[in-house]
Amino acid sequence: MAQQIKARRRIQLSRDRVLRAAVALADNVGIEALSMRNLAEKLGVVPMALYKHVANKEELLDGMIDVVVGEIDPPAPGTDWKTAVRQRILSARRALLHHPWASRVIESKKNPTPVVLEYMDAMIGMFRAGGFSVNLTHHVMHTIGSRVLGFTQELFNDSRTVDPEMQAIMLRELAGKYPYVVEIAGAASHEGESVVGPGCDDQFEFEFALDLLLDGFERLRHAESSETTKIAESTG
Amino acid sequence: MAQQIKARRRIQLSRDRVLRAAVALADNVGIEALSMRNLAEKLGVVPMALYKHVANKEELLDGMIDVVVGEIDPPAPGTDWKTAVRQRILSARRALLHHPWASRVIESKKNPTPVVLEYMDAMIGMFRAGGFSVNLTHHVMHTIGSRVLGFTQELFNDSRTVDPEMQAIMLRELAGKYPYVVEIAGAASHEGESVVGPGCDDQFEFEFALDLLLDGFERLRHAESSETTKIAESTG
DNA sequence: ACCTGAACACCGTTCAAGT
DNA sequence: ACCTGAACACCGTTCAAGT
Numbered sequence: 001m002a003q004q005i006k007a008r009r010r011i012q013l014s015r016d017r018v019l020r021a022a023v024a025l026a027d028n029v030g031i032e033a034l035s036m037r038n039l040a041e042k043l044g045v046v047p048m049a050l051y052k053h054v055a056n057k058e059e060l061l062d063g064m065i066d067v068v069v070g071e072i073d074p075p076a077p078g079t080d081w082k083t084a085v086r087q088r089i090l091s092a093r094r095a096l097l098h099h100p101w102a103s104r105v106i107e108s109k110k111n112p113t114p115v116v117l118e119y120m121d122a123m124i125g126m127f128r129a130g131g132f133s134v135n136l137t138h139h140v141m142h143t144i145g146s147r148v149l150g151f152t153q154e155l156f157n158d159s160r161t162v163d164p165e166m167q168a169i170m171l172r173e174l175a176g177k178y179p180y181v182v183e184i185a186g187a188a189s190h191e192g193e194s195v196v197g198p199g200c201d202d203q204f205e206f207e208f209a210l211d212l213l214l215d216g217f218e219r220l221r222h223a224e225s226s227e228t229t230k231i232a233e234s235t236g
Numbered sequence: 237m238a239q240q241i242k243a244r245r246r247i248q249l250s251r252d253r254v255l256r257a258a259v260a261l262a263d264n265v266g267i268e269a270l271s272m273r274n275l276a277e278k279l280g281v282v283p284m285a286l287y288k289h290v291a292n293k294e295e296l297l298d299g300m301i302d303v304v305v306g307e308i309d310p311p312a313p314g315t316d317w318k319t320a321v322r323q324r325i326l327s328a329r330r331a332l333l334h335h336p337w338a339s340r341v342i343e344s345k346k347n348p349t350p351v352v353l354e355y356m357d358a359m360i361g362m363f364r365a366g367g368f369s370v371n372l373t374h375h376v377m378h379t380i381g382s383r384v385l386g387f388t389q390e391l392f393n394d395s396r397t398v399d400p401e402m403q404a405i406m407l408r409e410l411a412g413k414y415p416y417v418v419e420i421a422g423a424a425s426h427e428g429e430s431v432v433g434p435g436c437d438d439q440f441e442f443e444f445a446l447d448l449l450l451d452g453f454e455r456l457r458h459a460e461s462s463e464t465t466k467i468a469e470s471t472g
Numbered sequence: 473a474c475c476t477g478a479a480c481a482c483c484g485t486t487c488a489a490g491t
Numbered sequence: 492a493c494c495t496g497a498a499c500a501c502c503g504t505t506c507a508a509g510t
Binding site: 104106107108112114116117118120121122124125128134137138139141142143145146148149152153154155174177178179180181183184200205206208209212213215216220 | 340342343344348350352353354356357358360361364370373374375377378379381382384385388389390391410413414415416417419420436441442444445448449451452456
């Protein structure tokens, strides 16, 4: 019996196994509850054993990001830039939604991991292939911001589990203090159920914003290329 | 001498004094180095004394956010929605830039503080006064996201102090691996100085994105009101 | 040479003992 | 009743002692 447990613990620890266990643990208990000690226990290993495979917690988090970004579908070949960008971003969103902690960890890093850099490079390449100039592509990438990885920081953070206390307060007192907020919150939840929650359709809002941005980019690209055409005509 | 020190420590501790000291400390040493023990020492007070004025660290952070949001200029009266929104957001940006930790703390909260709610309410009110429907305002607020408070999460986090190691790596190896990233990084730093850093003009990029969004919103509002006019005409 | 238990220097917060 | 020192239950990581 004890031997069996020992045998199970003997499954070779590898960087990959450490990272996958860390991702699973963060998915289950939340990123704030993920600790080196905690993760080691889950793997049936002494805390210091982890340091064979990751230099420190920072590197562990880097590796976890790479696992998540690795779940993003490869770019679809042979489509126009707008469709290609849209599809890839929505795929990134799907991956990120499976790991709610990932966006926060990505933000907290000050240097992107090679895997993230590769993703960004491919995205920039889509715009360049679509006829955007280097400069316009640069501005466009800044404008799209974190949405390029499928997330935005929501100021009202968690719309799924609305604090019932918050909900109660909102309805009585706050309707007088924040009439516009309440007006919008009320309009968003015409589905029934509750008056405040479950809030709005996050996917719809994400795509609404994404499409507004992509339409804006398209307009700027046309303006840019007609600029060039005009110059070519006047000098040609 | 000892009496003098004692006297200084006797300056009445108040919630306000605690919050201001916390903001100053976070400004100086960074949010990750701000601890209850740390802050207490700065105030010449025993750690537990703080708990008289804030229930816990969470509430301390809430209070700190309120201090920062309180630095945002009031909305300018008597201008069109676009100018008013633009000015307020740029003022928010100015406030947030003085406290680099603030955006991260705001994001990490799951319920907005009353002060943030009030700010949001005023912003929503600007759109409503500008003729936006409740639904369109809702979508617009989601689209603008955290930019409404003057910040976006930068995926390449700190453009001011570029890691020299990163810089060195980028130039040699990575130029082959991430050609598009390097192309953009190169174009952004035509000022001279260094090839990668100091990167791009954050303020320009922020305003570029903000204006693209505001233009998009304006277009949608016009589409919406001409919709209404058409219906009014056909039924009138 | 490799592995690992104990220890270090922190945290936020509880709680009981002091005034 | 108020204040506060010690203690609790954590953390990431170092380091020396064991094999």
